[in-house]
Amino acid sequence: MQKKSDPTEDGPASSDFNYELPQDLIAQSPAAKRDGSRMMRVHRERAVRPEASLVRSLADYLEQGDLLVRNRTRVFPARLRGQRLPGGGAVEVLLLQASPDQGPDCWQALAKPLKRLRPEQKLSFSGGGSDGGTIEARVRAIRNGYLWLDFAPGTEVLACAERLGEIPLPPYIERPEGPTPEDRARYQTIYASDTGSVAAPTAGLHLTEAIFESLALKDVGVAEVVLHVGAATFLSGQPGRGSGTVEPETYFVPEET
Known part of the structure; x- marks a missing residue:
């Protein structure tokens, strides 16, 4: 069954999430290898500071019986x-x-x-x-x-x-001449199958077959959902609390998940 998620009537104002991000810290091209991207590990114990790692080390932080849920939506050249x-x-x-x-x-x-x-x-x-x-x-x-x-x-x-069409890169990725063939390949997860998104589920862009193999060796489960990422990526949030400005998105949870 496919459903649409809805914003709640009450909640934080969009301005609560504003923060400064220097332009020079926004990567304009992906890492040479998908799993070579940086990853921040946040410890459950608040007294321990977060530490820097790489996505390829994901399996080191998961244990037998853990479950990784991935979004198999596919971005189309919208x-x-x-x-x-x-x-x-x-x-x-x-x-x-x-x-x-x-x-x-x-x-x-x-x-x-x-x-x-x-x-x-x-x-x-x-x-x-x-x-x-x-x-x-x-x-x-x-x-x-x-x-x-x-x-x-x-x-x-x-x-x-x-x-x-062109792959709709987010506005913070600058391509004066338009997206490249590499963008079309890299702005997509390796397990994307259900077409419907206009933006990628970005965390999944860094996952590789090698990572999934290492998870399987540790008996870490993998489940799938489909959430088609919508227009919110390309729209500026409106100030206000519970204003209903967050657009609904279509999702699907397979029975096996």
């Missing part, structure tokens, strides 16, 4: 670049999810420049991918900063995105 019709002005769209309640071929999206778009306007997408081709869509509605697009009946939107 960013489409194209033109507004008529006129040819540039437009960029980030596909979020199908919206069958709005229409059989309707998708919810983010777009820029959103203020230049109008209902019934046509858009043509052909950029970002390497296989060529073009798809068109019509703006159905614009509400609360979101866009709803109607594609032609029967359009395989996900398949078209795989051909034409």
Whole structure:
């Protein structure tokens, strides 16, 4: 059964989580090897200071009978670049999810420049991918900063995105020329299988087959869930407590988990 998680009505304000992060501490490219990334070990005893380690050492900190839960969601190339019709002005769209309640071929999206778009306007997408081709869509509605697009009946939107789209790297990763082929491979976990995310479950990006083999040798269990990461990665949080600004996300817990 697939469900959507909902934000609670009460809770901390988004401003409670603000902190300073120097720009030069944000890595713009991944470590040479996935498991070569740094990992902080936090001890259960509060009197002991955290210590630095590497992800490849994960098995050293787990014991027989422990359980590692991983998210097998797959990021799809959700960013489409194209033109507004008529006129040819540039437009960029980030596909979020199908919206069958709005229409059989309707998708919810983010777009820029959103203020230049109008209902019934046509858009043509052909950029970002390497296989060529073009798809068109019509703006159905614009509400609360979101866009709803109607594609032609029967359009395989996900398949078209795989051909034409770009991996939607988060805004703190700077790629003036657009994502690279390496980004497309590395911004994905090695066990990703269920397509639906517009951002990666980042902790899992560092896990390798060697790590899972070392966990199996220690009889550490591995279970899977699916949580499709949504638009929140690309949106600025709004101040306020219990304001409902955290977007729901679709999740699935397999019976075996």
